Amino acid sequence: MFEKIAEKLQSAMRALRGLNTISEKNITGALGDVRDALLDADVSFEVIKSFLESVREKALGKKVLQSVAPGQQLVKIINDSLVELLGGKVGEEEEEEKAVLSEDRPLRILLVGLNGSGKTTTALKLARWLGRKEYTPLLVACDVRRPAAIDQLEQLAREGEVRCFADRDCRSALEVARKALAEAESSGADGLVFDTAGRLQVDGDLMEELTELQRAVQAQEVLLVADAALGQEAIAVAKAFHSSVGLTGIILTKTDGDARGGAALSMKYGVGVPIVFVGTGEHCDDLDTFRAEGMAQRILGMGDVVALVERAQDRVDRKEADRLSRRIRKSEFDLEDYLSQMEQLEKMGSIGSLMKLLPGVRGANISPQELSLLGRTKAIIRAMTPEERRRPQIVGGSRKVRIAKGSGVELKDVNHVLRQFERMKKSMKAMKTPQGKKMVRQMSTANAMDQLAKLFGDSK
Numbered sequence: 001m002f003e004k005i006a007e008k009l010q011s012a013m014r015a016l017r018g019l020n021t022i023s024e025k026n027i028t029g030a031l032g033d034v035r036d037a038l039l040d041a042d043v044s045f046e047v048i049k050s051f052l053e054s055v056r057e058k059a060l061g062k063k064v065l066q067s068v069a070p071g072q073q074l075v076k077i078i079n080d081s082l083v084e085l086l087g088g089k090v091g092e093e094e095e096e097e098k099a100v101l102s103e104d105r106p107l108r109i110l111l112v113g114l115n116g117s118g119k120t121t122t123a124l125k126l127a128r129w130l131g132r133k134e135y136t137p138l139l140v141a142c143d144v145r146r147p148a149a150i151d152q153l154e155q156l157a158r159e160g161e162v163r164c165f166a167d168r169d170c171r172s173a174l175e176v177a178r179k180a181l182a183e184a185e186s187s188g189a190d191g192l193v194f195d196t197a198g199r200l201q202v203d204g205d206l207m208e209e210l211t212e213l214q215r216a217v218q219a220q221e222v223l224l225v226a227d228a229a230l231g232q233e234a235i236a237v238a239k240a241f242h243s244s245v246g247l248t249g250i251i252l253t254k255t256d257g258d259a260r261g262g263a264a265l266s267m268k269y270g271v272g273v274p275i276v277f278v279g280t281g282e283h284c285d286d287l288d289t290f291r292a293e294g295m296a297q298r299i300l301g302m303g304d305v306v307a308l309v310e311r312a313q314d315r316v317d318r319k320e321a322d323r324l325s326r327r328i329r330k331s332e333f334d335l336e337d338y339l340s341q342m343e344q345l346e347k348m349g350s351i352g353s354l355m356k357l358l359p360g361v362r363g364a365n366i367s368p369q370e371l372s373l374l375g376r377t378k379a380i381i382r383a384m385t386p387e388e389r390r391r392p393q394i395v396g397g398s399r400k401v402r403i404a405k406g407s408g409v410e411l412k413d414v415n416h417v418l419r420q421f422e423r424m425k426k427s428m429k430a431m432k433t434p435q436g437k438k439m440v441r442q443m444s445t446a447n448a449m450d451q452l453a454k455l456f457g458d459s460k
Contacts, residue, residue: 027059027074034078044235044266047085055081079296087268087275088292106190107135108181108217111251112210112241113225115198118253120149122225122279123195124156125287126251129277131162135191140180141166142173142213143197153195160284163189173197173209177217194219207244214245221248223276226267228255235270242271249276252290335389338421339381342374376409380417383407392418 031052038048058077109126111119120143127137139157141164143149150166157164165180177194184192194217199206214222222245224238241247250267255278268275275290381389383406388395395403400414407414 024060027056030074031055038265041265042232044232044270046235047266047269050269051081051085054084082296083292085265085269086292086295088296104220106184106192107221108192108194108219109221109223110194110196110214110217110219110245111223111225112196112245112247113198114200114227114237115146117198117225117227118279119143119198119225120153120195121156121282122251122253122277122287123153123193124160124162124284125279126223126277127157127162127191127193128160128284129287130191130193136189137162137191137193138180138184138187138189139164140177140192140194142176142180142194144171144173144176145197149195149197156284163187173213174216177213181217207240210241210245222246223249223251224273225251225253228252228278230267232266234266238267238271238273242273247271247273249274251275251277251279251287253279255280333425335381335384335392335421336386338424339378339389342378376407376413377417377420379407380404380409380414392421 034055035048035052038051039045055078058081059074107130111123111126113119123139127139130137139153139162141150141153143153150168154164154166165176165183167176167179170176170179173196180192180194184190194213196210196213197206199210224241224247226234226237230237238247238250250271250273252275275292278288278290278295280286280288380403383403384395388399388403395414395418400411404411404414
């Protein structure tokens with residue numbers, strides 16, 4: 001998401017930075033480029049008009065600072081206006097959880113949305129997120145209309161190791177919800193996520209069912225699960241659900257796809273409730289807290305390092321990371337540690353998604369073939385004996401043949417992994433020298449990520 005709008009906006013920003021003055025004349029052309037970028041992203045025309053008027057008013061009323069180039073000031077104004085459009089406040093630290101994590105337990109979260117918006121998978125992701133925040137989550141299967149909906153939720157719950165409550169004999173979502181509340185009280189679950197049936201906002205009977213369900217559940221949080229590709233329809237959909245159940249927040253799904261991003265830029269403006277989460281992938285932990293400032297920075301090509309740090313803190317095993325760090329410092333790093341390092345990295349998401357959070361690397365391109373090598377490398381290491389992982393130097397011809405057969409790869413792939421590992425060990429030792437430390441300090445983020453991509457995917 002946002003790739004196209006980011007590319008066009010960043011092009012406009014480059015032109016703006018060269019402005020020597022801020023005037024009605026030159027700002028009109030500059031904002032025309034911004035308008036075209038927003039239109040192309042399928043942002044609501046009403047939102048675009050309000051956004052541009054805000055930027056124009058701030059720019060023309062801004063006193064030009066002697067220490068800052070006029071073009072740079074205009075870029076800052078556009079960034080700040082984008083933050084406000086997304087629901088943030090410039091200069092104020094955003095609360096990590098925003099509308100979620102009520103003090104009143106059990107926390108009851110009602111998920112609503114259109115058919116196919118991704119509610120069921122989002123329900124699991126949200127339950128997993130609650131588990132990391134010291135809740136005892138319980139998924140509740142309130143979708144009694146869609147065939148196999150209960151099967152899907154139960155399967156996801158098993159894979160994600162989350163408890164799930166369902167009643168296959170009950171055809172009333174209201175009754176299922178009441179039974180789930182009783183189950184939660186007896187079992188000690190204090191974070192309930194209700195997965196409801198998808199429905200069109202024009203279906204009055206189904207919307208009334210949601211209203212009744214909310215009266216019965218008394219959910220502190222009612223979150224609209226919306227596909228990031230909604231575009232122009234986003235505001236109408238959000239308003240319809242908001243009038244029926246009183247939304248407290250929005251979760252944008254499928255943001256890792258080719259959505260233009262218009263929904264994210266329109267929905268907060270349309271209904272006045274915050275975007276609280278974004279789904280960033282297919283893994284059960286691919287759900288990130290939404291930060292307006294970070295999202296604005298990503299759109300403008302500035303990265304979102306805060307989100308990267310939060311993801312690492314949330315998903316990486318701190319004890320294992322510390323152990324690996326000590327092993328690296330002592331030059332004791334082996335293939336067992338290499339495997340663990342890859343598994344830790346996988347928890348944070350794909351390399352491609354991580355790169356999007358870093359400043360200056362939006363244009364980086366890692367092919368699917370390169371990314372697939374990560375799984376192949378893991379398979380090769382897992383086909384080795386514990387002794388071979390600890391002492392890769394003992395892996396000779398016959399052992400390589402056995403490992404290749406055991407992992408379903410060719411002999412050259414085994415040789416490639418072993419060469420990569422040896423090169424990495426040499427690099428680690430070199431970085432401990434004074435010259436190596438200086439090189440690390442001078443290395444840019446883009447180059448560092450490029451090296452990371454090569455570490456897991458270089459086939460040369």
